[in-house]
Amino acid sequence: MKLYFNARFYSMDDQDNIYQGILVDKGIIKECYKTSPNLADVEKIDLQGAYVFPGFTDSHTHSFEGGLYSMGADLQEARSLSEVYDLIDESPVIGNYKFAFGLDENKLKEKRFPTSEELDRVVPNNPLLLRRIDGHSCVINTQALEIIKFPQALAKDFTGLLNKENNDVAAHTFHNTLTDEAIIEAYQAADKIAQKSGLTSVHTMIGDAQYSYNHFPLIQDNLARFTTNFVLYPQFFDVDKALEAGSxxxxxxxxxxxxxxxxxxxxxxxxxxxxxxxxxxxxxxxxxxxxxxxxxxxxxxxxxxxxxxxxxxxxxxxxxxxxxxxxxxxxxxxxxxxxxxxxxxxxxxxxxxxxxxxxxxxxxxxxxxxxxxxxxxxxxxxxxxxxxxxxxxxxxxxxxxxxxxxxxxxxxxxxxxxxxxxxxxxxxxxxxxxxxxxxxxxxxGAGNKGIIAKNYLDNMTVLSQDPLINNSFLNNQIKAVIVSGDLINV
Ligand SMILES: [Zn+2]
Ligand SMILES: [Zn+2]
The missing domain is CATH 3.20.20.140 (Metal-dependent hydrolases)
Structure with missing residues (x-):
């Protein structure tokens, strides 16, 4: 048994209950106390005056891509093509590939995407996938062009930019050639980022929106390797397979x-x-x-x-x-x-x-x-x-x-x-x-999540400041998440 104390616990239940202490056992809340209790024979964890909320949930993510790309180049802050090239140049090779994401060509002074030819100068020897910020277009280099099998021939004036189905096919090719262990590594990276982001549950889309089954069963079988509660979505149209997988x-x-x-x-x-x-x-x-x-x-x-x-x-x-x-x-x-x-x-x-x-x-x-x-x-x-x-x-x-x-x-x-x-x-x-x-x-449809209450999961997010009093989430810090019986300082 663990008693979390010295914090203000906002239940966020319908009665707006506020607690001073929470007793948990094996990941389940056993008791909520309105005044800090004097208990013997429990492990006491001092939260040092923090503000605690039910564990936050992000109800829609692409955590595989998020985890994978977090190991590649983040282009969100790039303001010119030369900055784009520098960021890609500095980013590591993952498997045999280079990944870059978050490009908004409107924010570049050139107001355009880089071309394959330009990208070849930065990444001549590995396939490169560079995704636009909305994920609906991407740019590839020549090495990538050689490994991707497009359903239709590309336009004669193709300069590297892919949209619609070709965008999906390119991403799919990159994602599907990773080993199972690299896929798990991407989710482990996502797991860590989720904790730092103050989340205890994350809904994650698995698959490439095409008809691919992709790695849904792999992640389902390995859920115990992650701390975050991943809620899995088979992102495809095959109802029979979703049922078969128990989704x-x-x-x-x-x-x-x-x-x-x-x-x-x-x-x-x-x-x-x-x-x-x-x-x-x-x-x-x-x-x-x-x-x-x-x-x-x-x-x-x-x-x-x-x-x-x-x-x-x-x-x-x-x-x-x-x-x-x-x-x-x-x-x-x-x-x-x-x-x-x-x-x-x-x-x-x-x-x-x-x-x-x-x-x-x-x-x-x-x-x-x-x-x-x-x-x-x-x-x-x-x-x-x-x-x-x-x-x-x-x-x-x-x-x-x-x-x-x-x-x-x-x-x-x-x-x-x-x-x-x-x-x-x-x-x-x-x-x-x-x-x-x-x-x-x-x-x-989880009856044991979303509020701090007896018999609910112990998922909680610990903040340094009280957003309800400050009327703001600015200048606040995520101090820890509590999930599945563990307090994880972030
Ligand atoms: Zn989405
Ligand atoms: Zn979407």
Whole structure:
């Protein structure tokens, strides 16, 4: 038995209970004390005046890529092509490969992607995969070109940039040639980063959104090697295989549409910066209706990547059809849900459909003169990432990073949620905490997570400052996470 004491424990339960001591045994909370108890024969752990919350959960990540790329070059801060080349040059070779991620060509002074030829000068002898910040395009060098088998011949004027299916095929080739041990290593790196980020549970998408089974069983069999509770999603369309693997869910970033950045997100009204373009739906209505139904009837929760209002409406509609035929409490997910119409919101409320969203997207791209306003126009930019509207409508909202796309750090994510560019969509500190704790547990269908309470898992996150008093997550530090019976200082 362990007694954690000398801290303020916010239960985040419906009664807003606050405790002074928590007794745990073998990863389970045995008792919560309103005043610090005097117990004999227990190990006493002094949390030194810290503020403790239920363990934070990130409800949507690509932790394999996040872990893998964390060992490669992070280009998020690059502002010129020469900085890009330097960062790639300094990064280590992983297996036989070089990886780079987080490139936003709009932030480079040249405002363009590097070419294969330019990358060959930096990495002449290893295949290189350089992914755009949204993951929807990548650039490869000549060595990579030689190992990737594309389904269709590349354009004659190909200079290294890949989109859509070719982007997936390139990433897939790199990821699938890693050994099992390298894959586990990537998850171990992700595990460590999750702890440092203040997380005790992380939902992670496994597979490449194509029809690949990839390494779902490998990770499932090795879950005991990780401290973080990874919640696994087989990210593909094969319902039988998901059932065979014992999964409770299917999908993830299986794509209903693409991204605003590549003008592939499906809109009902044309792009502001390209009046001829409406983006595109990647599948027909019937495809989603039949896929969702086959998962739904087998009690699998479904998650689908939907960015534009047209794609969101399409997938919501498939969920509605399944729910009308046979109502269930599966909380099917609209992932990203960036530009949701009022009609879709009403249906999500009525048919128990959840929203799994990324506050960091607004932080990076919201505001009057930033990316959303440029591609969508200000009127629609004001309708992006509608966190408060969604909560007020009574729709289940879970917070997430889409890591490796944005940072996994929970303080940065929660701060983004309370400082939305659109004042009307800002969450309170308490709401921001809930979308990463109790709401995440509801999304997962985990009855023993998300609050600090007797008989719940001992998952807790220990902070140096009290965000509820400070009304901010800034100038705060993640001191430790408590998970599966262990206190891990970070
Ligand atoms: Zn994703
Ligand atoms: Zn996605």
């Amino acid at each position: 409770k869910r299917i999908g993830g970033c299986i794509l209903a549409d693409g991204s605003f950045g590549s003008h592939t997100a499906a809109l009902t009204r044309a792009y502001n910066d390209d009046p001829t373009c409406l983006g595109s739906l990647y599948q027909e209505d019937d495809f989603w209706t039949s896929f969702v139904w086959s998962a739904h009837k087998n009690n699998l929760q479904v998650g689908v990547h939907c960015i534009g209002d047209k794609a969101i409406a399409q997938v919501v509609n498939a969920y509605v059809k399944a729910q009308e035929k046979d109502p269930k409490d599966l909380k099917h997910q609209i992932i990203h849900n960036e530009l949701m119409s009022d009609e879709s919101l009403a249906l999500m409320q009525k048919y128990n459909i959840s929203a799994v969203m990324q506050p960091m997207f607004d932080h990076l791209w919201g505001g009057d003169n930033l990316f959303y306003a440029k591609v969508l126009g200000i009127d629609r930019a004001l309708k992006t990432n509608r966190f408060k509207t969604i909560l007020e409508a009574g729709v289940l909202l879970a917070g997430s990073s889409d890591w490796y796309i944005t940072t996994l750090n929970i303080l940065d994510q929660a701060q983004a949620a309370i400082s939305h560019h659109n004042l009307a969509e800002r969450l309170s500190v308490k709401e921001a905490i809930k979308i990463y704790t109790s709401n995440a547990a509801k999304l997962e």
